[in-house]
Amino acid sequence: MGTRHLDTTGLISPEPMLKLAVAAPDMKSGDILEITGDSPTFEKDIRSWCDRLGKEITGVDSKGEYARCITIRF
Amino acid sequence: MNEPKNCWEQTQCNNTDCAAFQSPGFPGKTAFASGISYENLLYCIDCDEFLATREKDALTALLKLTGRSIKQNRLRNTKNHVEKLGLELSIGFSDCFEMLKKLSLGDPTARIEINTDNWLLKKLENALNNVGESIERFINQTHEMAIGICEHYDTLSQLASGNRNVRASDDSRNELIAKLGTLINKEADALTQKINEGEDLNQRLEQGMTELRTANQKLKELDRQKSDFLSMVSHELRTPLTSILGFAKIINKKFVNSILPGLSGSDTTVEHAARQIHQNINIIVSEGDRLTALINNVLDLAKIEAGRIDLNFVPTSPLEVAEQSIRAISAIFENKGITIKRNFGTDIPVIHADKDRLVQVMINLLSNAAKFTDHGEVTCTITHDDSCVTISVADTGSGIPEEKLGRIFDRFEQGGETLTSKPQGSGLGLAICKHIIENHSGKIWAQSRRGRGSIFSFSLPVKSEVSMGIGPIEHEVTEIVRQLKDHVAVIHPVHSRGKRVVMIIDDDAHIRELLRQELEADGYTILEAADGLEAIQKLQKNKPHLIILDIMMPKINGYDTAAVIRNNPDTKDIPIIILSILEDAKRGYRLGVDRYFTKPVDTKSLLGEIKRLITQGETLKKILIVDESESAVKSLADVLQTKGYTVGKAYSGRQAIKMARQMKPELIILDSLLKERNEITKTIRFVKGMENVCFILLGVHDENQKDSDR
Numbered sequence: 001m002g003t004r005h006l007d008t009t010g011l012i013s014p015e016p017m018l019k020l021a022v023a024a025p026d027m028k029s030g031d032i033l034e035i036t037g038d039s040p041t042f043e044k045d046i047r048s049w050c051d052r053l054g055k056e057i058t059g060v061d062s063k064g065e066y067a068r069c070i071t072i073r074f
Numbered sequence: 075m076n077e078p079k080n081c082w083e084q085t086q087c088n089n090t091d092c093a094a095f096q097s098p099g100f101p102g103k104t105a106f107a108s109g110i111s112y113e114n115l116l117y118c119i120d121c122d123e124f125l126a127t128r129e130k131d132a133l134t135a136l137l138k139l140t141g142r143s144i145k146q147n148r149l150r151n152t153k154n155h156v157e158k159l160g161l162e163l164s165i166g167f168s169d170c171f172e173m174l175k176k177l178s179l180g181d182p183t184a185r186i187e188i189n190t191d192n193w194l195l196k197k198l199e200n201a202l203n204n205v206g207e208s209i210e211r212f213i214n215q216t217h218e219m220a221i222g223i224c225e226h227y228d229t230l231s232q233l234a235s236g237n238r239n240v241r242a243s244d245d246s247r248n249e250l251i252a253k254l255g256t257l258i259n260k261e262a263d264a265l266t267q268k269i270n271e272g273e274d275l276n277q278r279l280e281q282g283m284t285e286l287r288t289a290n291q292k293l294k295e296l297d298r299q300k301s302d303f304l305s306m307v308s309h310e311l312r313t314p315l316t317s318i319l320g321f322a323k324i325i326n327k328k329f330v331n332s333i334l335p336g337l338s339g340s341d342t343t344v345e346h347a348a349r350q351i352h353q354n355i356n357i358i359v360s361e362g363d364r365l366t367a368l369i370n371n372v373l374d375l376a377k378i379e380a381g382r383i384d385l386n387f388v389p390t391s392p393l394e395v396a397e398q399s400i401r402a403i404s405a406i407f408e409n410k411g412i413t414i415k416r417n418f419g420t421d422i423p424v425i426h427a428d429k430d431r432l433v434q435v436m437i438n439l440l441s442n443a444a445k446f447t448d449h450g451e452v453t454c455t456i457t458h459d460d461s462c463v464t465i466s467v468a469d470t471g472s473g474i475p476e477e478k479l480g481r482i483f484d485r486f487e488q489g490g491e492t493l494t495s496k497p498q499g500s501g502l503g504l505a506i507c508k509h510i511i512e513n514h515s516g517k518i519w520a521q522s523r524r525g526r527g528s529i530f531s532f533s534l535p536v537k538s539e540v541s542m543g544i545g546p547i548e549h550e551v552t553e554i555v556r557q558l559k560d561h562v563a564v565i566h567p568v569h570s571r572g573k574r575v576v577m578i579i580d581d582d583a584h585i586r587e588l589l590r591q592e593l594e595a596d597g598y599t600i601l602e603a604a605d606g607l608e609a610i611q612k613l614q615k616n617k618p619h620l621i622i623l624d625i626m627m628p629k630i631n632g633y634d635t636a637a638v639i640r641n642n643p644d645t646k647d648i649p650i651i652i653l654s655i656l657e658d659a660k661r662g663y664r665l666g667v668d669r670y671f672t673k674p675v676d677t678k679s680l681l682g683e684i685k686r687l688i689t690q691g692e693t694l695k696k697i698l699i700v701d702e703s704e705s706a707v708k709s710l711a712d713v714l715q716t717k718g719y720t721v722g723k724a725y726s727g728r729q730a731i732k733m734a735r736q737m738k739p740e741l742i743i744l745d746s747l748l749k750e751r752n753e754i755t756k757t758i759r760f761v762k763g764m765e766n767v768c769f770i771l772l773g774v775h776d777e778n779q780k781d782s783d784r
Contacts, residue, residue, distance in 0.1 A: 012180025014216040021224045025231065040181035045217060052221045053228060 001030040008037035009067070017045045024053070027074040032058075038067035046070050159192075166195035173202055182210035215248060222251030226258055238266045298380070305376045308369045312655040313582055315369070316674035319362035320588040323677060324595075326355045366674050371502040373657070375485065378509040384660065385428040385513055392422050392456055392463050392534075395429060399436035400454065406444045407452070414440075417455040423536050425463055431510045432534075435518075438503040439467040439530045446528070447471035458536070462516070466531040474522040482520050483508040507532070574688050575616070577601040579609040579635065580624035580653070585673075589622060589653075592677050593684070606630030610638055613645050619688045623667070625654035636665045649687040653680070696737055698722040700730040700754065701745040701772075710743065727754050734758050739767065746771040 006023050008016035016037045027033060035046060043060065050057050050072055059071040166188050176184030185206050188199045229242040241262060244255035329352060337348050377383055400414060407414050443452040450470030457464050474482060485505045511518040511532045522528035576598045578589045583604070590600045601618055603609035607629045609621075621639065625632035632652060639645045650667040652659075659670035669683050697719050701707045704725060711721040722737045724730035727750030734742065742758065744751050751771070758764055 013182065013213055014220060017217060017220045021220045021227075024224055025227055040176070040179060041183075041213075048217070049221055049224065053224055 001028070001032070003032040003034065006033060006035040008035060008039070008042070011037065012039045013041040013045055015039075016042055017049055020046065020049060024074075029074060031074045033072045033074065034069055035072065036063070036067070036069045038064065040066045042066055043068050043070065046072070162190060162192055163195065166190060166192065166198065170198055170202055173206070177206055177209060182206065182213045218246060218248040219251060222246045222248055222254070226251070226254055229258060229262075233262055233265070238262075238269060301376045301380055304372055305380075308373045308376070309655040311365075311369055312673045313585065315362065315365060317582075317584040317588055319359065319366065319674050320585075320592065320677065322355055322358045322362060324588070324591050326352070326359060327595075329355065362674075371506060374506050375502050375509070377657070378506065378513070383509070383513060385431060387426045387428060389424045390427040390429045390432065391424050392432075392458075392465060393418055395427075395432045395436055396454055396456060396465065399433050399440055402433070403437055403440050403444070406441060410444055410448070412444060412447055412449070413451045415451055415453040417453055419457045422456055422458050422463060425534050425536055427514055427534060428510075432514075435507045435510050435532065436465070436467075438507050442503065442530070443467050443469035443471065443528075450527070460536070462533040462535050464531055464533040466529055468527060468529040470527040473524045473526055474520065474528055475524060476522075479520060479522055483518065573597070573599040574620075575599045575601060575618040576684065576688075577603060577609065577612070577616075577618040577621045579603045579606065579621060579627070579632070581605055581627045582624070585624070585653075592681065596681055596685075598684070606632065606635030606638070609635060613639065613642075617644065618648060620684055621648055621650045622684075623650055623652050625652060625656050625658075633661060633665060636662070636667055640666045651680070651683060651687070696720045696722070696739040696741070698724060698730065698733055698737065698739040698742045700724045700727075700742065700748060700751075702726070702748060703745070706745070726750070730754050731757050734764065734767075735761060738763060741768045741770065743770045743772055 004023070004027065006019060008019050011019070016035070016039055020033075020035060023033065037046075039045075043066075046068075047057065049055075056073045057070060058073050059069075061069040061071075063069060169186050169188055173184050173186040183206075186199050186202050188195045190196065226242050229240055232240040242255040242258040244252050244259060246252040246255060329348075334348060334352070337345055396416070396418070400416075404414070440452065440454070447469040448471070452470075453466075453468045455464075455466040455468065457466075483504045485502060508518050511534070514534050516532055516534035518530070518532040520528060520530050574597070576593055578586050578593075578600060579602075580586050580589070581604050586602050586604075590602070593600055601612060601616055603612055605627045609623075610630075623632045623636060627635075630638075632654060636650055636652070639648065639650065649669075651669040651671060652662045652667050653671045653673060653675055655673050657672055662670045668687055671680055671683075697714055699707050699710055699714075699721060701710075702725055707723045707725065711723055714721050720737070722733045722739060724733045727748070730742070730744075730750075731754060742754075744754065748754075755769055758767060
């Protein structure tokens with residue numbers, strides 16, 4: 001089990017989600033992904049993605065108005 | 075820019091809803107022109123509106139309006155109006171700008187709401203909100219596609235890792251993603267069905283394999299039982315066969331020596347009958363011999379197949395093997411009038427092999443060649459290269475049909491036509507040959523042409539790994555022992571007075587009777603014992619010159635009986651010959667027996683050995699080895715001890731003399747490089763009771779040295 005970081009700061013919707021989609025297949029069950037972003041819809045997008053894919057969000061760290069660091073367990 | 079001199083003279087308010095317009099000629103209800111272009115920008119004071127022919131131009135004109143000089147009587151009103159309008163527009167544009175900023179930062183939900191009646195701002199609000207909605211729709215679709223693709227990827231991954239129950243969602247808002255989901259599910263269903271069918275098949279295959287393995291195990295067990303049965307039956311056949319063949323030979327001998335001479339000159343009918351009896355007995359003997367050979371082959375094969383073959387690897391000359399084999403069956407060739415040609419290469423290397431077994435193979439191939447060749451010749455060829463020696467036997471006989479050639483080394487496979495000619499032999503010879511050669515890490519093969527003859531060849535590796543260990547020493551020791559047994563009798567003749575006594579220990583009365591007749595005819599006195607216990611009791615009263623011992627006996631078996639005899643000081647020196655249906659000579663030799671024969675025995679060689687052993691007197695048991703090299707002494711001593719000898723070790727001349735006085739050996743093995751060897755031999759020759767001790771020199775091949783030592 002490993003932890004991976006994905007930085008989408010500066011990217012606007014839907015780009016952060018597309019980045020997450022590309023990274024997801026390399027993750028194994030139990031792996032942790034920390035994704036950061038500052039798009040206004042960042043948190044909402046990541047939440048809806050996790051909801052649909054059945055992934056667990058274990059933490060949301062607020063770093064500014066929209067900036068978040070969201071921890072996802074695969 | 076030309077400013078109009080009189081605005082109302084030039085134009086009027088053209089707003090159709092304007093009251094000023096509806097009251098023509100009213101002096102206060104005039105329009106005035108202001109801004110850059112008089113044609114495009116009109117302002118009606120009464121209806122408080124700019125009237126322009128082109129909105130864009132009007133806007134531009136308005137923005138540049140500030141600071142302009144307007145007619146004094148209209149200036150105050152106009153200024154207020156323009157300020158109000160400017161403020162409104164400024165707030166409205168600021169809202170628009172904020173909304174655009176939100177959109178550009180990635181918030182597709184950004185919208186604008188301006189509370190104004192200003193037609194321009196209202197239109198702007200409407201247009202910007204439409205753009206926002208379009209962007210939001212587009213982004214939502216992209217989200218849906220990205221999530222959908224992730225979902226499908228996830229489903230495919232799970233399917234690939236063996237989770238056959240997982241299915242993709244096919245209810246996505248995106249039509250393409252939904253259709254892709256349906257397609258994936260359809261394929262997954264088909265795949266699952268195929269896998270289920272495969273698993274079912276696999277399960278059935280596995281079941282089949284298990285059954286097959288069980289059957290194979292049973293077959294192996296049956297094959298082992300068959301081998302054991304064959305072995306047992308063959309062993310059991312040997313005992314009665316020994317009696318039948320032995321007595322037939324005795325009858326034949328007595329008939330020829332005692333009865334036939336007495337019949338000469340008698341009635342022709344009697345003579346005829348006597349001749350027929352003689353012929354019939356000869357048939358019994360020859361068929362008995364054939365049956366013996368067959369049983370030996372069956373036993374040999376059973377032993378080889380059970381992996382119980384003991385090969386005695388020693389340095390062996392292929393040329394010697396060939397010559398010995400040719401000599402052994404030369405009579406067959408002479409009888410059939412076939413010549414045998416030798417085509418032996420030069421510098422044929424010595425190989426490590428079991429010489430007797432190779433001779434067995436060669437005799438088999440040569441006798442087969444003779445069997446199937448009616449005229450012509452048989453050629454024996456020996457060639458070699460760096461890795462192996464190849465020996466071939468070629469005949470000019472009938473050849474082997476092609477369809478049989480591939481199976482010729484199988485058991486019970488015979489080369490001849492079974493319908494036109496009576497099969498000869500057991501059909502086991504070549505199978506045994508194959509096993510023997512393969513146990514030598516060699517290979518054997520056959521080539522043949524119908525009517526032209528056959529070539530049987532085998533090749534053996536020049537350097538055989540299996541043979542490198544103890545082989546050469548074993549060979550050396552065998553050679554020493556052979557020399558010893560050959561010469562000691564001559565050197566130490568024991569002149570026994572009176573009758574020589576032989577004790578026969580066998581639970582089979584017929585065998586005892588047979589041996590009694592044979593031995594009595596040769597002048598021996600016989601003592602009989604039906605088992606080991608009886609023998610041990612009888613040995614307390616009588617000490618025979620030699621003991622013939624069976625192995626499988628009730629109460630005490632032969633091996634134990636031999637051990638008891640060897641451990642009793644009164645009987646330990648009596649030569650023992652084992653005569654058994656069991657072939658375990660090694661165990662016998664370990665116990666210190668002198669010869670090992672298996673039933674049915676060749677009476678001639680048995681009598682020869684009995685004579686040799688009795689003449690030799692006490693069996694040779696004590697050997698002294700003298701060598702400065704401890705390892706050489708140890709390796710030789712180890713081998714001799716396993717053969718049942720008592721071995722003394724000495725590493726110097728003084729030690730050797732001291733040891734010789736103590737143990738009184740019958741034989742002393744001396745290293746020929748030992749400087750004190752002459753002193754040792756001279757000193758020991760003068761020791762009482764050791765005048766006739768035998769010396770063997772080891773280690774050099776210098777003839778002059780040997781001569782001087784003699």
